[in-house]
Amino acid sequence: MPGSPPLPEHDAAAALEARGSATEVFSVFLRLGLTSFGGPIAHLGYFHREFVQRRRWLDDVRFAQLLTVCQFLPGPASSQMGLAIGLFRSGWRGALAAFAGFTLPSAVLMLGLAVAASRLNHGAYPAVIHGLKLVAVAVVAHGLVGMARQLVPDMRHALIACVALAVSVLAGNAWGSLIAVGLGCVLGVGLCRCAMTPVAAVFPVRYGVRGATVCLALFLAGLVTSVMLPSSSAATASGIAGAFYQAGALVFGGGHVVLPLLQHAVVDSGWVSADTFLAGYGAAQAMPGPMFSLAAFLGAETSSGLPVVATAAIALLAIFLPGFLLLLSVLPMWNRLVRRPWAARAVAGAGAAVVGLLAAAFHDPVWTEGVGTPVDLAIAAVGFALLMVARMSAAWVVLWCVAAALGVQLLM
Template sequence: MSQKTPSDTAKADQDKGGANNADTGVLPADGVTLWQVFLIFLRLGLTSFGGPVAHISYFREEFVHRRRWLSDSRYADLVALCQFAPGPASSQVGMGIGMALGGVRGSLMAWLGFTMPSAIVLAVLGITFVHFDLAAIDNVIRGLKLVAVGVVAHALVGMARNLCPDVPRATIAVVSAGVMIVSDTVLAQFGVIIGGMIAGFILLRTVTEPERYDAPTSHSTKGAVFALGLFFVLLAGLPIVAHFDHSGLFAVIDGFYRSGALVFGGGHVVLPLLEAAVVDPGWVNQEAFLAGYGATQAVPGPIFTFAAYLGAVLHAGEGSGTWLISSVTALITLIAIFLPAWLLVIGILPFWDRVRHVQSMRAGLLGVNAAVVGLLAAVLYDPIWTGAIHNAVDIVCVAVAFAILQWRVMPVWALVGLGALLGYVVGLI
């Protein structure tokens, strides 16, 4: 009698409809192409409004709930890792998914697809130096925010059901959420994740889970060490090169690389670093900086694409023929701010994958997963809920969005489009 391989088991589950894949952790992702990875993340890059936590929820809906290419446990492990590491958390989660499905090239395809739409829009705004009037599309943004609340709530309920099925893990999630609501700081975030791991070691040693299989990948330990080494070499070496470079190019690269490498929490936390990098030296004035930040709120995708705008606006107004220079500078600053995040994903993920399969570590990671649920619950409350919900009508809209996702009436991208359209119609009325 032949023994079934993980791939055979995954295929059989997929033929049955994949109903249990997200619970067992079996991943029917064999044969996923780089082109598929790129197209999926491109669609997410075009429709993922709402900030980093909303992006994480969109990813879960796509890869855990809809396609069942990752288990909730594997996904939560990845989210926890990216919360630990500096850089844009949601983009790193996307890179990690791409790496799980297609190795290093998959991580590049995921980043390119997810980042390209908003980066192009913001670079064009920087090149033309358009001051975006957010008041003109205020109701559209409001509709998108309400959809984002529904998406995050739906993802949170699904993750809580799978990752907090017992009293100890539910308790860890509730305590973590309470800590983050009381003290919403990067230090508290670290404390919550480490505390979840310690609680897992103590409370969850007897908890057993089904054997989990991962998507086929080729994670090179030598490549990981090289990536980590390059991360630190650039962090230490770019300031030295910038000191001797009179063109100013490496000073720009150093400013954006350092912003991407030293920020914890991602998203809006990077703004003070970017302001210090471009406004304080006089490269970009305060008015242009704030205009670009406002425009960044109106586009989907990661907030770090703000770097494309800043790179383009460095040469705005210098006369005709500078659009090419602005385009190149926008590309350089965009790569510079995301490069440290990519190097960290490549450098840490292979070791993380090895550690997470050690039996003695599973209890701690189960606690970390529960803590991540609490962390997301806290962010759902503030700033997502508090920033989007203003009256009873908003609550009804969120409930409808949640129900649409729960009963799979339409895909997320269609719901996003519907939210924007309804917001636009309300603005006309």
């Protein structure tokens, strides 16, 4: 409940092993899908608050390990984390419930609002968008503080975090994130010698190597099929599925990184005009939930002759599927790997590196895009206090930041 104190340690340990219903998972992720503004980096802050601090479905070690895995894989990292959390909580039904709850709100909003996005750049719309950027500032700052407390306990871990931050800033792209996490693993083996083997921190998956192999085979089959499909200026159901599957399978970093691939898939092929593509991208900035929901808009805009809902669903499922299959193929293997002593130290280093990555992302784009004036800083600071001090839910932070931004616009 909002404002409730953290669970005692023995209750928290029991909560980590508890099983829930798919209905419970769906309701939690539906609320997140309606309120998680700010893009994939901000989603990490929302998830950390909801599943580590409030509900104790994960601890900080599992959360950092899961984030490390998702950082290394192509696909939408926040949606992959959501799928895994649903899987841990309620099995396969929970995984599907988490995906549906987190994705449906933005997908439906994209279908309803993206077409009109180019006509909304007036009135209250800019203030609302700016307020949502300030929400991201407050949420990411809160998540960064919480993760740093748990994953950077000493100067050696802090050094790894600083190295990851520097690599991320200097590289300035998704490859920088991968290099930073990999370097964190290497440094962790040498510096984090006090890390214990996290036997109790393995992922609670209910399938083994055989299931993981099936998922990997499905991923490869889908990728080979999508590559072999002939290109055409006319959009077909199979062509749409293949184009969006390739985009989801080949993108590292998620979020904005997928845009060039999508542009190549739908604009260069002539399926969608450049103006329509940019209108959808603009609308996606205002939506909660995963940015990959832009695929629903683009799928609906293809001139395929098929029902709009059908092409939107095909594109949406195709872009998410490869990242999910890869994640499901890796999770059981990770459980075997993480039991080794050297792997425990590598994971500790990766966790510290993740804090550095989050700090880099907090500065740019979260801070640079959101805070431009002292008034912006004050609004974001109050939102941060609502989370950190008052322990209120993120929904109240959304309400405060948007209302404050609208108020400032009226006074200007």
